[in-house]
Amino acid sequence: MKIKLSTKLFAGILLLLGLFAAVLFVNYRLAVQVVSNARAVAASQQVTEEANGLLRNIVDMETGFRGYLLSGDEHSLEPYYGGERRLVGLFSDLRTLVAHNPTQVDHLNRSQRLFQQWSAYTHLIIAEKRRLHATNPSMEALEGMPHRRLVEGLTGKQIMDNVRFHLGQFDVVENATRKRLDARRDASIGRAQWISVSAAVAALVLGLAWAVYLVRALARRLTELVGLARRLAAGDYNAQLVDDNQDELSVLTGALNGLGRTISTNIGQLETRNRELDQFAYVVSHDLKAPLRGIESASRWIEEDMGPDQLPAHIREFLGLMRQRVHRMENLITGILDLARVGRAAEVHETVFVRQLLREIAGNLNLPEGLHFELPFFLPTLVTTRVQLEQVFTNLISNAVKYHEHPERANITIGCDDAGDYYRFSVTDDGPGIAAEYHERIFVIFQTLVERDTLESTGVGLAIVKKIVERQGGTIGVESVPGQGATFTFTWPKQPPGAQAKAAKAAALAA
Structure with missing residues (x-):
């Protein structure tokens, strides 16, 4: 079963659309991976920031607690109480962020338990300090406090060091996690770039391959069709082209x-x-x-x-x-x-010396004595059908003599000009002239300007001339005013019509 051309074109369009859709889908999936990894990195960064914030609050509480022990000033406890209020929420938020990581949850739980121990310890010491300070405003530092040895024994510092240790481990684990996520994100970006480029190149190559296939197939067949059309135009009507593509x-x-x-x-x-x-x-x-x-x-x-x-x-x-x-x-x-x-006999092209041809015509017509027959300085040499060109000049010259009132005193002048691919010849006489309303009618068969009994004329000569000239690709016309003679002008190709067609075809192929 042969596939139609429209089906091939439709299949090519579907292929390109499918490749485009595949590239979009692959890029979408890769983009999702990249965005997911980027979000994981951002989440890890947020965890680190939250952990750092938690540690800063604990440090602020510790600083405020120590300041209060030294000075007894209640204002020193503002960072302590402010940090205590915030830490409850910070621990909860941070635990939510690392709920998927048991190791981090363990470090966080240990830190919170130690913090709670430190908080209980500091609350005890602050309460004792506040009570003694209220009774003895001049007391200094730890003077008279029942649990003074706990403070001097650095119990609180040891607890806080353990808090810092576990939070430090928490940070180490999170940094390692973030590095791993960074690497995964970078890998996904590189993979996305590589796969996207590969998919785009593959789609482009397949699309171009299909396009080249279609173009070459169409170009070959169209070239064959153009060749067939040219052979038909050239006259080879037996030319045939076999095409079984259906x-x-x-x-x-x-x-x-x-x-x-x-x-x-x-x-x-x-x-x-x-x-x-x-x-x-x-x-x-x-x-x-x-x-x-x-x-x-x-x-x-x-x-x-x-x-x-x-x-x-x-x-x-x-x-x-x-x-x-x-x-x-x-x-x-x-x-x-x-x-x-005219035009039905085989045309034989030969070299024609127009000057010599006109002299032979003048001799064959036996022009009257006293008639002035003038030729121009330049007359070309043509490769053409001699018989037809001779027939044209013979008819025009003989008509100029025949219709002249005094042929023995007539003046007949032959002219020649270059008109591109043609020569423009003219036959001018000083006869009676032709009225404008007859300039077209005289080229119609059987049309004459005088009574047939007055002057012997069949009315066929100019019709023959017109047909010959037009079959050569030229034109013929007349310019005349009654009483001032007439000028018959016709164009004749410099090369035979067949040679002109070949030259035009060669020029078209060269272009």
Whole structure:
């Protein structure tokens, strides 16, 4: 089963989305780990700060207690009582923070029990001191106190040293725990960075690999389709492309193959019909011209049989007019055949010296004596169809002579200019000119500007010229004012149309 192109593209998009989602999920899980470890480190730091605060309060209580023993001043006991009030909550909060660590809980419990012993001891000594001081304000230090030996024996100091020891151990354990948590946090950050980068690179590589696969597959097949289209455009209608992928591009390939077959079939049918039309035109021309020649011959036989003396003048005029109409009909048939055959015969390109061609045309037309025929300084040498270019110039020059009122005094000038890929030729005369409303009509078949009996004309010549020029890719037009002559201008390619197409194709490929 073949996979469609749209399915491949959809699968590629899903792959990229899946990789993106996977990278997001991995990053989320890693971020959770990093945040969890960071919170553990912060919690450990809080435990240390709480333990330090607890120790500071105990030290403050001890300082206040000693100050009171020395001075008997009740104000010295303010730190003692303040610390005592805070320590109850501090021990409870700290125990809550380290509830997950039995070792720390043990150190904390021992410290609290020792503190309670020290507190009971200090309460006893303070009570004795306050009672004796009340009866003897001038007493000094421990004078007269029943438990003086406890103080002098450093009982309280020993208890406090044990408190400091256990709190110190508590701090040592917490510092070790925090270092371990710091290491775990740093490891999780490094692992998160490594895994994130690896996942992103893997997603990028897989995405690029799939994209490259699709691009290469599409580029190869599109190149084949473009090649097929170019071969069809170049006229190779038998070109076919095999594509068994059974996807959307396969449908396009099938359409192009079908188009080529259809065009090839139509061209074959058209060639067959053209051959039939050529044969029909030849037969019709032959069958039409045969009775025309018979009519002309019959008119001459009548003149010969009756003799010039017995033939009335009006009959002789009618017979002459009959032969004139017969010649016009023959010329009309020939012109129609020539118009139909323009572009249907195989074009033979050859080197044409335009100056030499125009001189040969002037010689073949037998221009009247006194007619001035002028050629420009520059006339090009072309590789083109000589017969068609000759036919264009012959029609235009002969029309300039034919329609001139005084051909023996006519002036005909040939011009040539460079127009990029074309040469612009012109044929200028000083004849009667053409009104503006007829500038387009004169190129339509059977259109003439004078009565057919006044001047022999079929109205086909300019239609042939227009068709020849346009098939070469050029244009033709006329500029004229009545009474000031006319200038027929046409463009002719510097290179044959086939060579122009090849040059344009080569330029497109180079670009």
